[in-house]
Amino acid sequence: MPDLPKLYSWLLKLYPAGFREEYQAAMDRQFRDEYREARGRAGRLRLLLNAGWDLITTAPAETARELTQDLKYCIRLYRGRSASAAFAVAALGLAIGASTGVFSVLNALLLRSLPFSDPAQLVELWKSPVGAGNGRAAFTAWQARNPYLRSAAAFSASEMNLTGQRDAMRVKVAETSANFFELLGTKASGGRTFTPDEDLPGHTGVAVISHSLWQQWFGGVPGVTGASLVLNGAPVTVIGVAPPRFDYPGNTGIWIPSVFDFEMTPKRGAFLFQTIGRLKPGIYIDQARRLFDAEVRRSDPRSVSAGEPNRARMVSLRNQLAGSVREASWILAGMVLFVLLTACANVAQLLLSRTMERRQELEIRAALGASPARLAQQLITEATALTAAGAAIGLIVAHWAAVVATSVAPPQLAAQAYTVLDWRVLGFSAGLALSIAVVFGGMPAWLVGGLHPSGQITRTRRMRAGLVALQAALTLTLLTSAVAMGRTFLRLLDTDLGLRPANVVTLSASLQGTRYRSGAAQWQYYSEALNRLRAVPGVEAAGAVSHLPLANDVYMANAVKLDSGQTVPQIVMNAATPDYFRALGTALLAGRDFGLGELRHAEPAVIVNEAFAQTAGLGTAIVGRRITAPWSDRKYLIVGVVATTRLAGPTHAGAPQIYWPVEEEPPPALTLVARVHGQADKFLAACEHALRAVDSEVAVYDVKTLDQRLADVLARPRFYTTATLFLAALAVLLAAIGTYGAAAYSVARRKREMGLRMALGASYLRIRHMIVRDSLAPIGVGMAAGIASAVASGRYLESLVVDAHPVDRWTCTAGAGLLLLAGLAAAWSATTRVLTIDPADALRVQ
């Protein structure tokens, strides 16, 4: 039999320290006595079982009793110090809240399951070797012999006009292969999804609608299957409703199995086929990627080596959906961690000074026989109580942080509500609070471990200085990053977009599926629409374009040949009407604008932008030259040069563009632009009404001011910048408070020394200088470390954020200066207490 008394002695550690201290010896001895007296193996076994049962039933109760005592004591202790305790708790709450909020976003983006079954096995293929464009038979054959994918589905998403019983509306439609839902593992919440043969051309007149479209279009009434919808003029029958939250690919409202059916819906313009796949069991994404790359290299060597954005590659669907938010979230997570550490340093300061103030009490308790374990338990309980209070506040903060984060979520994940009440998020928060409590409660407890007064004071002083230095280093890193982010954002705001966004109303109209089929009919509609728009009182100029800047469009780029024989690559093709440039506020740099009756000219005209002219190396002298259109062999005369507009907003460079007159070949959808006198948002309703009055069958959508579009484009950088600045400000505040605490403590501790100095003739000012100097020294040390870490984090930032402003000497100096000022102010105000010192009193202090 094992050494039972030893085992029992070990098990007694389950009791709390205070209880153990009093009774462990007696319990040990008693067990040994009983063990001696027990008869035989059975008797000993019974003894052990009884002891075990006794332990299980009494240890929790004793622990709870002792914790309650410690907590009551802790509340009494902090009642007199409520201000500093409240501040430490609030700071901790903010920091825990911010970390939890950011974690909940990361959780939603990266950890939690997507509304697909087994999403880790799903991949997206950019430029699939065989796609929907190759036809159904080729795609099915490719899928069947694919060595890394168990199955593959093709889809292509575009916006279409939805008509029927109600006002026409614009909806995102995914044309898919029949196995789309099956591959994702998504079942219809009502009705059914597609059967295997429904993607055969001629059988595709069925549709699955999203939960939100069901609510919006059908008012959520049950029994919607069998209802008919008209998509771009083609009738389809609803066969099912997708589950709530499911809107893949991003914001899709309707899925139809027509990706291989080139007759069913006219596929013209920028039509992109996408392929998703589910990996074969046992194949990891890295292996699959190698197989995919090899396959692409065999079939189309060029697409592997093409420029980064157009390269063929395989990505995990989860990463693809999280996109750029993922990187930004990691930056935020890093910053929040820094703030958290800064807040923790404050809590540690508080606990340290409390411990030092209570040194005498703790020493007396130790002298009376309280074991170090008992005192440590008390201190850790205190720290746990503080952090638990902080964590409770933190959850409230986290809730708000998550609400804010939701507003900047990428559209693909907007349906994924960020929730704080998720076991991972709650676990993270609790784990964070607990580890803070153990580390920062353990620190003073460790101090108490060796209660040697003199050694302890030096140790504490070093520890405090270390904490202040740590805060300074963290804060400086945050500050410089925030300044860099802020400067990046200011530069974004300051970017010349090539247009004047104020006082502009924009609205789109689509003629797909309407009675306007011929180019002439479409041009007639657009002309009428523009006339009605110009007739709205207050409208100064109106024009239309196929790709409006800031509209988040997908563009096709082509290479264009100049009459000199030179080829200009990657040109965005755009159609514009007369007066479009005036309405948008884009400067005409040379030549002329389009006029009415452009088709009457012998030679068809185009306008190019400055970026094109520069790429061609000709500047405004390009007016009068000719280009060959990529879509035909016709020659076009360049009649004007306009300023370059940044299509995708200030974060992207302006692409070279060619504008052709809408009249020549009207696109199926246009965005109308009206420059108005006065605030644009007051004209939104009037402009929309004017357009709908032309023909109620035509879908009018995206009615927004240009300022709104700009704000939408800038929303995410604005959020990240604001968050960074807020976190940096919080860190500065925390660091200032840390410095204040350290300086105030130093004043209290050195009262006697100061009294002596005063008695020997030192002035108040001199003493204050001394304290401030001592307080600033650790900040200086921290800043030296901080600059190194600031430069490193700046590099990281630059690698993640396009066009990030570098952390340069100026930024570091500004950050350091600000931090030093904050520290100086804090230390100086902490030393006001010096003024109240009476040398005679001070000398009496023990």
Add this chain to the structure above:
Amino acid sequence: MPRVKASPVDRLLPLSLPIFHMLLELTEGERHGYALKRSILSRTQGKLNLGSGALYGSINRMLEEGLIEESGERPDPHLDDERRRYYRITTLGRRAIQAEAVRLRDLVRLAESRVQLPEPA
């Protein structure tokens, strides 16, 4: 309605069975923990076998409530010469055990007036 203020003794009632037994035992004189356990065990014919946790937990509670106090450490003459901690009952402890006994007696009388009790064996 005037509120009846509970006396410090009433606040302690009812006493738990182990505490009642221990206090009863201590009215006989000072005892250490293990001795308390053994005499309770023999008096109840093995029915109340207090584990160490329950025993010292109760002692801890009685000390906190002032029902007993420590009388110092000394060797147990019956066992060996190891030093053990002895406890004695306080005045409050005596009053508590008295009050508990009265409470139990009243309860028994009430029960007797309502139901027929068998004669003690």
